[in-house]
Amino acid sequence: MKFGIIVFPGSNCDHDCYHAVKHVFGCEAEYVWHKETALAGFDCVILPGGFSYGDYLRTGAIARSSPVMSEVVAFAKRGGLVLGICNGFQILAEAGLLPGVLMRNRALKFICAPAHLRVENNSTVFTSAYSAGQVIDVPIAHADGNYFADADTLKRLEDGGRVVFRYSTVDGKVTIDANPNGSLSNIAAIVNEAGNVMGTMPHPERACEQALGSTGGRGVFESILKGFAGT
């Protein structure tokens, strides 16, 4: 299975994603410069975290206009797997591949911290290696992770089981105190209607090795690999 990792000017988790898929999971991986216009040969495309275009104007707002993005949209329409992490999630939201917006954190500050997430839906291609209701530790590091959507959109997300991770306490309770950034309904990650595009504010690539303190993010990559092996 081959991963493409998009590099926008200002991406800074591109190396981390590459390391995770290539060295931790032993997959093929290649960087894709944002000026590229083809995504042939890739099975999964990752939009990594960082500060594409310095987050100037609005997070993800300029990156969505990068040349590669029209191909990312087409790739997703063809059913290709797209994983947006942190700034990648923000770009996917700006590009319209995922609904809603990521607003400034409730406390108006950047937050880097470990976070507990409850797996809300383990039937997606990104979460099938987890058990339903499992609580995983995956860190967050963002200034704009406060998910918001209008009531209709939220209802569609909830009804469709498209909220995949929610911020929770260590024993899986979804509470206000467990919500680090003010996200609507403690939403940490969602998928699109077809289930092949996921956006997550927590960083699974930072939680793949015990040496770094947590392996809670491994399941995301294991799920993708499992799904690919099954096709």
Place this chain on the structure above:
Amino acid sequence: MTITEKTIKDHGLSLAEYDEIKKVMAREPNLLELGIFSAMWSEHCSYKSSRRHLKNFPTKGKAVLQGPGENAGIVDIGGGLACAFKMESHNHPSFIEPYQGAATGVGGILRDIFTMGARPIAVLDSLRFGAPDNPRTKYLVSGVVAGIAGYGNCIGVPTVGGEVSFNSSYDGNCLVNVMTAGLVRKDRIFKGIAAGVGNPVIYVGSRTGRDGIHGAVMASDVFGDGGEERRPTVQVGDPFAEKLLLEACLELYTTDYVIGIQDMGAAGLTSSSVEMASRGNVGIEIDADKVPRREDGMTAYELMLSESQERMLMVVAKGKEAAVNEIFAKWDLECSVIGRVTGDKMVTIIEDGKVGACIPVTALTDGAPVYDRPSARPAWQDSVNTLDIDSIKLPANYNETLKQLVGSLNIASKEWVYRQYDYMVRTDTVTCPGSDAAVVRIKGTDKALAMTVDCNSRYCYLDPARGGAMAVAEAARNLVVSGAKPLALTDCLNFGNPERSEVMWQLKEAILGISEACRVLGVPVIGGNVSLYNETSGVSIYPTPTIGMVGLIDGLANHRTQWFAAEGDVIAVIGHGAPSIAGSEYLKVMHGLERGVLPEIDLAKEKRLLDACMAAIKAGIIVSAHDISDGGLAPALAESCFNPGGAIGAVIDVIGASERPDEFLFGESSGRIIVSVRPDDLEKLKTVTALFDVPCEAIGRTGGGSLVINGLIDMPVAGLKEAWAFAFGRYLGEMAAG
């Protein structure tokens, strides 16, 4: 225009220095030349007050690949890899405009690292602010932390550690010292050198603006019509531009086009071009008309002295200009040929097609004045070194005192600060902020680097030599307890006005103390900076020689943290220091005093302690290790209980503890480490420490939910942790969470 006495003064030069300039030029300089001299002869660039004393530092060692004099020092870490690191101050700008001052401090030191060919892998910050109740302090704390976060997070270099402390001596001058470490292949190190007559000089990065032009020299009468807008002297950072510059430079380093490269930091284009020419023993010609600029009408004077950020200067092999340009164009960066290397050993500036300045390079570098400024032990020193210990009342309630100490801002958790920093990006941070040293692994190897920044400026105020030595020893202990062998250090020497004899005495003494510690502990100085004139309305800061140290962990399994890891382990103190409340945090927090004679530091014993601790960690005997520093034994034990993965209590019973319980619990001394070992390993620990002639005393066991010490203290760990964890957030008017 003619140079008047006022012009000279406005440029921060003395009349004697001006006479010296006329002598080396054999004529009157013009304004552009005067500006260039004033920048290069400034304290910041020339180290004129400190240079002769800095020579005392030992700078050589087996691992040293690059000592002081380059943009950063470099140490060999084996396997063909090397670590470049350096610390720099950005004190004055941060006090004026905390967000941009701190942000550009980060940006500047990052450039110093990647200009050496290294990819920056970690940032640490040593921050000092005025008294917590000073009306400006909260504003400065919030702004500085946000500025560091804003720059470091965006560029994607993790901020992995540091220190934050408060003292009223910083009311008028906060300190922002930023250290960066980078990783470079030993055979791909680049230097700031100009070579090869005829080779092009290339400018890359942001355009030059009128920001940060040297000091307040831009009196409007100097620049014509009087309508010139005065720009702030603090620069504005653009971390996105620097991220592009970083990636483009690293890409360029994979080619053989670059001869030498240097960032444009303080004194901008002037210092970068002069220093490159000086190192290469050549001349350099800059055509000011070709310098990319933000606005029309900028003079050569402004272009040469601007401190606009995110700019680099390089000399490349002739004929490779187009290839270099192609790499930068990929990253949407502008690059321009603005000059050439010459053989005449002159720095020549062309303005409007004519020679606007022509100065011998050596006159600006080696020819800069070096002062042996008078120094004298301050008259007040004896008085602050007295302490009538019998007048210090013992605490009525030791539990309450401990709680107050761990909740005091200098000891309390700094999570409020570091959770604003992305300390995990690059997925190498093995030990996150909060333990004695940050540990960053090196992918593709079984190695890691440990890093720390340390200084107790109260110690340096009471005894600058001993305080300086103690800062080095503490940094070394912080690395060793983390499992790392100290390799080298960088320093930021923050002091007051060197034209005062007492400040010069403090500086000299601190340098001597640091040098002695470096020699005995075997840790050379490979770079750093000096920040003087940290003085407001006649009040100097406490002498603050901040030490940044890097150590190597060979075998990732050998890294340790300060936290107790299991119930039932034996707790021991290894080391020799006799605790004293003189100059302690306890004396300050509980009694409002900063005085006394510091306990002695025996460097030979310190060295043996480091070696013993290292040997015991390598032998797998030590489970956790924590340096005893600010606050003494009881707060250090509490910190070891606060394991982020789950708190663990401890029961301590020390036989023959000091008659003064406050001295035993809260007294400070150099040279003591708390370790925890499995019960079966205590004898092995004693054997190892005995080999190094280091005392080792078992003092208790881990376990339970409370910290219990000698019938003096019995506190639930949860309550102590609460006081410690949220003090900082409460001070700033918010809880740490959220």
